[in-house]
Amino acid sequence: NAGVTQTPKFQVLKTGQSMTLQCAQDMNHNSMYWYRQDPGMGLRLIYYSASEGTTDKGEVPNGYNVSRLNKREFSLRLESAAPSQTSVYFCASSVYRAYEQYFGPGTRLTVT
Amino acid sequence: TQLLEQSPQFLSIQEGENLTVYCNSSSVFSSLQWYRQEPGEGPVLLVTVVTGGEVKKLKRLTFQFGDARKDSSLHITAAQPGDTGLYLCAGAGFQKLVFGTGTRLLVSP
Numbered sequence: 001n002a003g004v005t006q007t008p009k010f011q012v013l014k015t016g017q018s019m020t021l022q023c024a025q026d027m028n029h030n031s032m033y034w035y036r037q038d039p040g041m042g043l044r045l046i047y048y049s050a051s052e053g054t055t056d057k058g059e060v061p062n063g064y065n066v067s068r069l070n071k072r073e074f075s076l077r078l079e080s081a082a083p084s085q086t087s088v089y090f091c092a093s094s095v096y097r098a099y100e101q102y103f104g105p106g107t108r109l110t111v112t
Numbered sequence: 113t114q115l116l117e118q119s120p121q122f123l124s125i126q127e128g129e130n131l132t133v134y135c136n137s138s139s140v141f142s143s144l145q146w147y148r149q150e151p152g153e154g155p156v157l158l159v160t161v162v163t164g165g166e167v168k169k170l171k172r173l174t175f176q177f178g179d180a181r182k183d184s185s186l187h188i189t190a191a192q193p194g195d196t197g198l199y200l201c202a203g204a205g206f207q208k209l210v211f212g213t214g215t216r217l218l219v220s221p
Contacts, residue, residue, distance in 0.1 A: 004154075042200065042214045043155070050207070090154050098204040100145055103154030 002026055004104035006091050012110045013081045021076040021107050023091030031094045032074035033058075033101065034066060036087040043090065049074055050097050081111045115139075116203050116212035124218045125191055133186040133215045135201035142204050144177055144184045149198040191219045 004025045013019055025032065030051045035043040035058075045058030049068040063085060065077045074093075078085060088108050092101040116137045125131055135144070143162045147155035159168050161177035161184060168175045172195075174187040184201055196219050201212040 043211045092154075094209075097207045098142070098209050100157050100160055101155075101202075101209065102157070106152075106154050 004091055004093055004102050006089075006104035006107050008107060009105065010108045012112065013078075014112055015082060017081050018077065018079050019081065019109075020078075021089055021091075021109075022073070023075065023104060024073045025091075025093040025102070026072065027093060027102065028071070029093035029095055029102070030071070031097050031099075032068065033092045033094075034064070034074070034076045035090045035092065036060065037090060037106075038087050046076065046089075048097070081109075083111050085109065086111045116201055116210055118199075118201060118212040118215045120215060121213070122216050122218075124220070127192055127219055127221050128190050129219075131188050131191060131217070133188075133199055133217075135184045135186075135203075135212050137182050137203060137210075139203065139205065139210075140181050141210075142181070142206075144181070145202045145204070145209075146175055146184070146186055147200040147202065149200065151197070155198075155200055188217075191217075193219045193221050195219050 007022045033048045034046040037043050044060045046064050047066040049055045052071045055066050067075045088106050090106050091104040094101045119134045145160045146158045149155040159175050164179045164181045166177045172189045176185050199215045203210045
């Protein structure tokens with residue numbers, strides 16, 4: 001049982017490049033989330049998907065887009081990367097919103 | 113806006129010491145979760161407390177939910193280096209989970 005998986009684990013981008021972070025869960029959870037975590041700060045919610053077919057903005061959505069591809073997969077896209085998007089990105093899932101969340105191992109992204 | 117403040121922000125102690133981490137809010141939550149995040153990994157759920165006044169124990173860790181369900185504490189007895197990490201509380205509101213600001217704990221041998 002893999003839980004929540006994320007790819008890639010590490011990525012370096014140049015300013016203006018684009019990329020997609022992939023996330024998949026095998027726990028049949030309805031809700032999925034993308035967070036960023038910066039040094040000295042807690043988790044900040046970027047986007048979430050309460051259920052398959054729906055997505056909503058979190059507290060820091062600017063510069064990102066998401067796709068809930070199916071119940072298992074939720075991707076995060078940076079269309080034009082900026083140095084301010086250098087961070088560690090975590091995907092998480094839960095049975096429903098406000099229930100316990102299960103996190104992936106994270107993607108460490110550096111934008112130069 | 114629901115906010116969860118954790119204190120202290122940083123804690124550096126010696127192995128064997130006891131410590132308490134606090135998680136406070138002015139909002140009422142239906143439940144409160146505690147997570148631990150080790151360096152280089154994602155947060156992992158430790159416990160969920162649901163009832164006001166509830167106390168749960170996980171080996172040397174004791175979690176308490178405040179009577180009014182606005183605050184919580186985590187007490188670690190005889191801390192060990194393996195307890196090192198970032199501790200996050202998270203309050204469950206209506207259709208929403210709010211994460212606290214985090215407490216970074218370093219336990220030295």
